[in-house]
Amino acid sequence: MRDKLCKWILWGVVVILVAILPRLVSFYYLNFFIAFAIFSLYAVTLNLLLGYMGVLSFGHAMFFGTGAYAAALALTHIQGFSLLPTVLVGGLAGGLLALILSPLLVRVSGTAFAMLTLAFSQLIFVVALKYREVTGGEDGIGGYPIPPLNIPGLVSIDMTDKINFYYFAIAIVAICIFILWFYTKTPFGSLIVGVRDNALRLDYLGFNLPQTKAINLTVCGTFAGIAGAVHALLMKLVSTVGVLDINTSFAPIMMAYIGGVGSFFGPIIGSAVLHILEDVVIRFTERIGLVNGAIFILVVLFAPMGLVGLFGTAKAKLFHRERAS
Amino acid sequence: MSPTAVLYVAQAIHGLAYGMLLFLVASGLTLIFGMMGILNIAHASFAMLAAYFCFQVLQMTGNFWATLLIAPLFAGICGVLTERFLLRTVHKHGHLAELLITVGIMTLILELVKLFWGTESLVVKIPQNLSGLLKIAGLTYPVYRLFVIGVSIMVLGFMALILYKTRLGKIVQAAVSDADMVSALGINTPLVFMLVFGIGIWLAGVAGAVAAPLLTVFPGMADQLGMDAFVVVVVGGFGSLLGAFIVALFLGELNAYGIQFIPRLAPVLMFAFMALVLAFKPTGLFGERQ
Numbered sequence: 001m002r003d004k005l006c007k008w009i010l011w012g013v014v015v016i017l018v019a020i021l022p023r024l025v026s027f028y029y030l031n032f033f034i035a036f037a038i039f040s041l042y043a044v045t046l047n048l049l050l051g052y053m054g055v056l057s058f059g060h061a062m063f064f065g066t067g068a069y070a071a072a073l074a075l076t077h078i079q080g081f082s083l084l085p086t087v088l089v090g091g092l093a094g095g096l097l098a099l100i101l102s103p104l105l106v107r108v109s110g111t112a113f114a115m116l117t118l119a120f121s122q123l124i125f126v127v128a129l130k131y132r133e134v135t136g137g138e139d140g141i142g143g144y145p146i147p148p149l150n151i152p153g154l155v156s157i158d159m160t161d162k163i164n165f166y167y168f169a170i171a172i173v174a175i176c177i178f179i180l181w182f183y184t185k186t187p188f189g190s191l192i193v194g195v196r197d198n199a200l201r202l203d204y205l206g207f208n209l210p211q212t213k214a215i216n217l218t219v220c221g222t223f224a225g226i227a228g229a230v231h232a233l234l235m236k237l238v239s240t241v242g243v244l245d246i247n248t249s250f251a252p253i254m255m256a257y258i259g260g261v262g263s264f265f266g267p268i269i270g271s272a273v274l275h276i277l278e279d280v281v282i283r284f285t286e287r288i289g290l291v292n293g294a295i296f297i298l299v300v301l302f303a304p305m306g307l308v309g310l311f312g313t314a315k316a317k318l319f320h321r322e323r324a325s
Numbered sequence: 326m327s328p329t330a331v332l333y334v335a336q337a338i339h340g341l342a343y344g345m346l347l348f349l350v351a352s353g354l355t356l357i358f359g360m361m362g363i364l365n366i367a368h369a370s371f372a373m374l375a376a377y378f379c380f381q382v383l384q385m386t387g388n389f390w391a392t393l394l395i396a397p398l399f400a401g402i403c404g405v406l407t408e409r410f411l412l413r414t415v416h417k418h419g420h421l422a423e424l425l426i427t428v429g430i431m432t433l434i435l436e437l438v439k440l441f442w443g444t445e446s447l448v449v450k451i452p453q454n455l456s457g458l459l460k461i462a463g464l465t466y467p468v469y470r471l472f473v474i475g476v477s478i479m480v481l482g483f484m485a486l487i488l489y490k491t492r493l494g495k496i497v498q499a500a501v502s503d504a505d506m507v508s509a510l511g512i513n514t515p516l517v518f519m520l521v522f523g524i525g526i527w528l529a530g531v532a533g534a535v536a537a538p539l540l541t542v543f544p545g546m547a548d549q550l551g552m553d554a555f556v557v558v559v560v561g562g563f564g565s566l567l568g569a570f571i572v573a574l575f576l577g578e579l580n581a582y583g584i585q586f587i588p589r590l591a592p593v594l595m596f597a598f599m600a601l602v603l604a605f606k607p608t609g610l611f612g613e614r615q
Contacts, residue, residue, distance in 0.1 A: 056421060104600065107607045111364045114424065115559045116603060122552055123596035130589050246548070250428060257425060287440060293432030297411065300426045304418045 018170060022163045030166050034234050036275045037173040042227040043255035043267035044180055045220040050253070051262035052184065053216055054196030058114040059121025060224060060252055063094040065244035067225025068232040069128065069135060070094075075144035075232075083149045083159060087172060087229045094225020095218050097124075102214035109199075118249070125244045140239025159233070169230050176223050181264055183219065192216050254292065258299050260308030269307055331464045336581045342470040342539075344577020345477035349532035350550055351557040351569045352481070353525025359501040359564025361518055363412065363423045367430040369551030371526045372533030374434055375400035376542045379534040380447045389452045393476075397530030404526025408519050431547070439544055446543040473535050480531055484524075488566075497521055501564055553580075556595055560602045562612020572610065 022030060042064055049057045070093030071086045101120055108116055128135045135141065149157040149168060159165050183189055191212055194202045203209050232238045242248070251274070252267065259270025274292070281291050303310045354368045378396035383389060407430060415422040451469050458465045488494040496517055500507045508514040532550070540546060557576055561568030576595060583591035602610060 056424065104604055108603075111358075111362075111420065111424065111563070112559070112607065115364065115555060119552075119556065119559065119596055119599055123593060123600075126592040126596070130593070250432070253425070253428070287436055289432055290436035290440065293429050293436060297426060297429035297433065300418075300422050300429060301411070301414055304415070304422055 027162050034169045038227050038231050040268040040271040041173045041176050042224055043252040043271050045224040046252040047256040047267045048220050052192050055109055056114040058118035059249050061244050061248035062121035062124045063221040063224035064228040066097045067094040067228030068238045068243040071229035071232040072141040072238040083147045090229020091222045091226040095222030098218045098221025102217045106210040106213040128240045128244055142237040254296050258306055260306030263308040266306050266308040336585055340578035340581030342473045344574040345474050346532045346536050347553055348570055348573035349477055350529045350554040351573050353528040355558045355569045357525045360521055362420050366427040368529055369547040370431045370434040371400050372529040373547040375530035375533035376537040377438055377442055379537040380449050380542050393534055396534040397527050400530030401523045401527035405523035408522040446541045449537040451538045476535055556599050560599050560609055562609030565611040568611030
C-alpha cells in the first residue's frame, strides 16, 4: 500500500516538474529536454526488440530516419498539411518499412538479424544520399513549415512557439511510451518475451512465431517512425547524417545498454544519462565520442544489465545486509 | 585490342584488386566468427588503424617495405590485446555483449585516430618502382594495383598453407566446427582463440596497409571497407572461407563495373544482391548456420 502511494507521489512530482519546466529553464534546455524525450521513445522501441524479443536491431536508424523523411516530405510537398497527420505519417512510414522488411527479418535471429538490419539501414542511407531530387542528398530537406496544432472548432495552437511545441512533443512522447508500456503488459507482450526465452517451445505450443515477430517489428518501426517525425519537427531539418547514419543507429543501443536492457524504463534512464553526459563533456572537450565509447565499453564489461541492473544488485545487497544484521 | 575491350579489362583488374583486399579483410572476419561466434564490428577499424600506422611508420622510417611489415604487425598486436583483455572478459555474458564491445572498440578507434591524426585525408606515397605503369599485351596498367593483387595472393596462399597443412590449422578448422569439443580434447582453446583473433586482425591490417596508398588514409575508411566486408561475410555464409573468397571477388567486380555503368546505383547493387541472397538462403551462399 505504502509502495503504491510512493509510486503515485513520484509520478505526480515528475508530471508537475515536466509541466513547469518551461518556467524554470532557458530555451536551450527546453530543446535539450525535447531531444532527450524523443531519443527516449526511440531507445524504448529498440529495447522492445533487444530486451524483450532478444534480437539486436543494428540499423534502427532506418525506421527513425524514414519517419523523419516522411514527415519532412509531407510538410514540404503537401500544402497545409497539419500537425497530427504529420506525426502519423512518420509512424506509418516507419511501420510500413518494418512490415516490408519483416518477411526477411523474421527468418533470422542473433548475429544475422543484426547484420541484416545494419545492411538495410545502410541501403536506405545510400539511397537517401544518392537520390538528391527527392531527399536533397547531403543537404537534406529543410525550411518546411511547422503547422499549428488545429483542433477543429476549438483552438489553433502555434507550434513555432517553443513552449507550445515543448508541451506537444512531450505529450506525444509520453502517450507513445505509455502505449508501449501497456503493450508489454498485454498477453502479446508476454508472448514476445517468450520468443526471446524459448522460441522452440512457443512454436510447439502452437503460437505463430513469424507473425508474432513481424507484428512486434512493425510496432517498433511505427513508434520509431513517430519519434523520427517529432525529431523532424524539432530540428526543422532532416538530413542523412542527422537521422539515417550509423551513429543514429548506435545511439539507442548505447542508451538501452547503459540504462539497462530488458527493463522497460532502462533506455529512458540511459537516454537521460547520455544526454546529460554530452552536455557536461562538451564544456571540457569536443571528443564526446571518445568519452561515450569508453563509458559504453566499461558498461558492457562491468555492468551488463546497465544502471538499472546495478541499482537492483545494490538494493538486493543492501536489504540482504539489513536482514542479516 | 579495341579501346572498349581495354576498358573492360582495366575495370576487371580494378575489381580483382578490390576484391582481393576485401577478401583479406573478410577472411579474418569469417574465421573469427566461425571459431568464436563473435561478429567483429571493429574489424575494418583495425584495418584503418593499420593504414594510419602505415602512414606514421613510413614517415618515420621512409622505407615502404619495412612499413608494410611493421604496420599490420602492430595492428595484430592491438587485436591480441583486445581479445585478451576485453573480449575474454565479456565472453560469459554471451555473444551480444561481445558484439557490443566491438562496437565500443570501433568508436574508440575512430575517435583515437581523429585525435592523433586529424580528420583530413593523408596521402601515403608509393615507392618509385611500384608507381609506374605497366604495359601488358597492349594495355597499360598501374603497377601498384597489380602489386596489391600479388601481395594478397601471396598472403592468402601462405594462410591456406597454414590452415590446411599444419597441426595448428587442423585445430583451427576443428574449432570452427565445434569449439567445445576441441576444448574437451585438452587443447588450450583460449590461446587458439587469441591467436586466431590476432591473425585475423593481422590479415585486416595487411589489407589496410596495402590499401593505404590506393584509397588514401581517412577516418571514413573503416566504414567503406567494413560494410563491404560484412556483406561478403553475410552473403558468403558465416564461417565459410570459400564463400567469402567467391563473394569477395564477385563483389569487387560488381563494384568496378557498377561504378562504370550505373554510378548512382553502384552501392545499392551490393546491398540488393545481399538482400536477394538472404531472401532465398538466410545462411548465406556457402554457410550452414546463422
